[in-house]
Amino acid sequence: MKFAFNKVLRRGSLPLLGIDVTASSVKLVELAPGPGSTMRLEGYAIEPIEHGAIVDGNVEKPKAVADALLRAIRRAKTGTKRAALAVPSSSVIAKRLALPPGLSEMDYEFQVESEASQYIPFPIEEVNLDFQVMPSGQDASADVDVLLVASRKDKVEDRLAIAEMAGLQAVVVDVEPYAARSAIHHVAGFLSSQGDKQILAFFDVGQSSTNLTIILDGETIFERDQMFGGGQLTQGIVRLYGLTVEEAEQKKRSGDLPENYGPQLLEPFVAQGATELSRALQFFFTSTPYSSVDRIYLAGGCAIMPGFAEAVAEKTKVPTEVMNPFQGLEVSSKIRSKQLRLDAPALMVACGLAMRRFDE
Numbered sequence: 001m002k003f004a005f006n007k008v009l010r011r012g013s014l015p016l017l018g019i020d021v022t023a024s025s026v027k028l029v030e031l032a033p034g035p036g037s038t039m040r041l042e043g044y045a046i047e048p049i050e051h052g053a054i055v056d057g058n059v060e061k062p063k064a065v066a067d068a069l070l071r072a073i074r075r076a077k078t079g080t081k082r083a084a085l086a087v088p089s090s091s092v093i094a095k096r097l098a099l100p101p102g103l104s105e106m107d108y109e110f111q112v113e114s115e116a117s118q119y120i121p122f123p124i125e126e127v128n129l130d131f132q133v134m135p136s137g138q139d140a141s142a143d144v145d146v147l148l149v150a151s152r153k154d155k156v157e158d159r160l161a162i163a164e165m166a167g168l169q170a171v172v173v174d175v176e177p178y179a180a181r182s183a184i185h186h187v188a189g190f191l192s193s194q195g196d197k198q199i200l201a202f203f204d205v206g207q208s209s210t211n212l213t214i215i216l217d218g219e220t221i222f223e224r225d226q227m228f229g230g231g232q233l234t235q236g237i238v239r240l241y242g243l244t245v246e247e248a249e250q251k252k253r254s255g256d257l258p259e260n261y262g263p264q265l266l267e268p269f270v271a272q273g274a275t276e277l278s279r280a281l282q283f284f285f286t287s288t289p290y291s292s293v294d295r296i297y298l299a300g301g302c303a304i305m306p307g308f309a310e311a312v313a314e315k316t317k318v319p320t321e322v323m324n325p326f327q328g329l330e331v332s333s334k335i336r337s338k339q340l341r342l343d344a345p346a347l348m349v350a351c352g353l354a355m356r357r358f359d360e
Contacts (some may be wrong), residue, residue: 019084020350025046057087082169086174086176093119094148130149131146182353207234224284236269273308309322
């Protein structure tokens with residue numbers, strides 16, 4: 001089966017759930033057209049999953065993940081059955097191809113499939129692949145860039161099975177960084193009114209890695225992954241206090257830890273994080289013509305840790321704030337605004353997936 005990774009939804013008005021499956025939780029977001037804006041946040045949920053259910057992006061315990069997804073569906077009080085999910089970038093091969101301009105979609109599909117075997121290290125029948133013709137301002141006679149994206153079928157089908165076990169129909173399978181980019185571009189577009197030519201740095205601090213995306217005038221000009229994530233702090237809590245990983249994750253979020261947690265674990269982790277993010281920026285400066293960024297935005301569960309934004313601002317000398325992927329959206333009255341402010345930074349990928357409903 002050829003399953004769309006990044007294809008446009010042909011009936012964008014139909015309800016859709018954005019579902020982000022990570023090593024520690026299942027995150028669900030539902031967006032709908034708002035009476036006063038393009039998008040309205042109808043509901044969301046974050047549900048922890050059993051430790052070991054997802055390992056290095058692989059689904060090891062499908063039932064445990066599906067059970068967490070069912071809890072998220074109940075918590076969000078949604079009856080929507082169509083879903084958009086994503087596979088991690090580690091499960092994906094992406095390659096840009098230069099192809100002749102002016103071909104039909106069927107011709108591009110034939111060309112992509114013909115060239116795919118050069119870049120995919122396993123039999124073509126064992127993969128799901130898709131492509132996207134990239135926009136270009138070049139002369140109409142020049143070759144066009146086509147992004148080829150491929151993943152082994154078992155990686156995609158694991159996500160489809162989770163959705164099916166929870167009573168959902170997966171209609172889109174995207175790639176996590178691409179889904180995050182949708183939310184980032186939404187926020188960047190909302191911020192563009194604050195001044196042209198701003199260079200904005202978005203850090204998504206995940207469980208095991210941090211993704212840096214640099215935006216200039218609404219376009220992505222740089223991306224990089226850094227091996228740093230909140231799982232390191234979780235493991236420190238496990239070792240110091242003898243907790244299970246699930247208990248450590250819960251107490252990390254609630255802050256229900258002994259007094260020595262701050263000086264022994266949290267403060268060193270925050271300092272290390274600020275250093276890692278600063279290094280990622282320095283790599284951007286040394287590998288591009290740019291020598292500064294105007295503002296930093298932090299996303300992911302670590303973004304709201306006490307002192308993290310302040311430490312990053314101090315280390316990088318750049319104004320830093322926590323990112324809200326729902327900026328500029330209407331929010332349903334049933335959602336508690338205080339809780340949403342705490343949860344929003346961790347919902348970037350799920351939000352980006354839910355935005356697929358509004359693709360033209």
